[in-house]
């Protein structure tokens with residue numbers, strides 16, 4: 014590309030100005046990348062929520078009696094029910110927060126096939142009363158291996174012996190591939206052990222999870238369940254796993270709107286900024302463009318140079334910003350995952366959309382300058398000295 | 399001898415608001431190939447206007463301009479640009495070099511519009527630098543060169559694509575006597591040794607004396623001053 018040098022030199026004509034322009038574009042696209050990365054992760058989380066799985070919780074967040082189990086199992090259309098509790102703890106120090114899920118190991122894995130583990134480990138866990146499974150990433154981070162005795166200090170689960178110190182025998186690890194929650198510090202334990210050892214709320218669960226045969230019946234089955242307990246002290250709110258995930262996200266706020274508003278504002282500012290910068294750069298160079306036309310560069314050729322400079326500048330800076338987002342997101346995600354937030358990443362499609370935006374931005378902001386470059390007449394421009 | 403440049407009945411008017419000025423009145427001109435023509439005349443007489451028409455930088459209000467067999471007043475702006483690239487080299491009073499580019503990159507500029515390979519371009523640029531005696535200044539930016547050196551770079555750039563016609567508007571107007579002598583000697587050499595046709599505007603009789611023919615532009619008309627032998 015023999016014109017590249019010309020374009021490159023044009024871009025760097027005023028170094029300081031170019032650096033500031035590049036920086037603002039980098040920052041805008043870094044912001045775009047980060048926000049879109051967070052947004053897509055949350056969307057992915059919602060989309061992975063299944064429509065043939067129902068979640069029943071108490072609307073006030075109270076525990077539900079385990080005694081409800083047989084009644085729920087009897088509801089027509091439900092093929093399997095599992096349940097679980099949850100407490101937060103730490104391993105050795107508060108720096109290593111863990112989320113402990115006491116599960117009904119008979120049904121938990123059958124209903125949650127995204128937890129991938131070897132059949133041998135699964136069987137061992139089923140038969141080890143004080144056994145525990147930890148997420149692969151957590152095991153790697155804490156240096157844990159099967160056979161280890163792991164103490165976990167609970168933050169919200171008191172034991173009958175008056176302490177909050179739980180001890181587990183590590184049976185093995187599991188993985189949740191392709192999931193934003195892959196790196197969350199999850200520990201699975203047997204519900205039976207949890208329920209007999211804990212001091213409060215015995216005989217209760219945090220939620221029920223039901224597999225149904227026909228997803229189109231989800232609403233009516235949910236209704237049936239909620240009606241069963243409508244008059245009890247422990248009412249239920251039942252919805253699909255996806256709606257449940259959506260509801261949890263809604264608590265954070267209308268993320269979509271937030272992201273779009275910020276990105277739109279940033280891009281509008283950027284458009285004005287790069288547009289006026291390019292126009293200014295053009296004005297300083299009318300004489301040079303006239304000389305190029307004298308030498309035989311066509312009107313279109315000169316305006317193509319102006320546009321190419323804008324594209325190189327904008328797309329180059331945008332790619333830089335997106336690459337920084339690409340590098341930062343997983344790092345940020347890893348840090349956040351330690352406290353239980355989903356892992357973050359920048360999908361290729363977001364990267365591509367970002368580059369597309371940058372091209373549009375370049376074309377839009379270069380338009381006035383390119384138009385003027387095209388119309389520039391040699392004798393008028395050369396006469397001005 | 400066949401004319402390289404022919405102007406017939408050329409009228410050029412400029413319109414400024416409500417005012418119309420006719421700068422060239424029904425002008426005729428024949429420039430034979432390989433002639434070194436000097437155009438003289440008072441300021442504002444229309445020398446630059448005439449030169450711009452010959453070089454295809456501007457269009458006549460009426461009349462025809464035939465250069466190297468092409469009726470250039472009929473060409474579209476794009477065709478005209480391509481035609482200039484092939485047939486005309488320009489040298490201006492203020493050099494008009496690209497300030498960001500080194501001498502060699504300035505000279506290379508017209509070659510970017512050709513299909514020459516990078517190696518061929520490099521070779522041609524080296525030869526042009528040699529011709530104007532600036533091989534040792536190839537990497538210098540215009541700001542790092544004297545006026546005379548900048549004008550030599552401009553001449554090398556004007557020559558690099560091997561045009562039939564060189565068009566120079568007061569090429570020595572901004573130079574001291576010694577540098578002016580070098581530039582004019584160079585133009586004369588190009589005219590004699592390479593048979594380049596040159597049309598040069600100048601205020602300076604000493605400069606005009608380097609040419610083989612001198613015309614005076616006066617009140618929009620041309621007056622033959624002297625016909626010198628090509629020797």
Ligand SMILES: Nc1ncnc2c1ncn2[C@@H]1O[C@H](COP(=O)(O)OP(=O)(O)OP(=O)(O)O)[C@@H](O)[C@H]1O
Nearest residue numbers: 392412413414421440441442443444445446447448
């Ligand atoms: N673009 C233009 N628009 C309007 N009038 C113009 C334009 N260019 C030149 N003129 C007018 O045409 C006349 C001739 O100008 P031109 O530049 O050709 O003169 P010149 O002989 O080259 O003068 P100088 O010796 O000062 O360079 C002048 O009166 C000038 O004001």
Ligand SMILES: [Mg+2]
Nearest residue numbers: 445446447567
């Ligand atoms: Mg003039």
